[in-house]
Amino acid sequence: MLNRVILIGRLTKEPELRYTPQGIAVTTFTLAVDRPYTNQQKEKEADFIPIVTWRQLAETCANYLRKGRLAAVEGRMQVRHYDNNEGRRVYVTEVVADNVRFLESSNSGGGSGNTGGSPSQSYRDPFQDEGKPVDISDDDLPF
Known part of the structure; x- marks a missing residue:
């Protein structure tokens, strides 16, 4: 049996x-x-998926992720239940993450400001200049 989930989205x-x-x-x-498709009004739709992280990963996510940031989450789907105040059983479906990747630096356009001290601050997006010419000499090519 396999229970594995990989998601990429924004907080x-x-x-x-x-x-x-x-x-x-x-x-x-x-x-x-x-x-991956649009609705009848030609608008994109999204799913809003609850994510749970534990221990050191939880503290890292709380310190460095912000609203609007792009992140990749890898983990497993979990369904749990509890009885609410009215005695009704409530089911909760969520992803328990064991790996979270920050896909944007804190100063890129998708985020909502500087997170200060983020480990991804020194990260430079290799596709930042996508579509623009790249200056590479023939000596730098491995083939």
């Missing part, structure tokens, strides 16, 4: 960091993932 709001009574960090956020 819809700031991540929420909490700690369990045992002191374990847990961060939740929602990822907006575009659907």
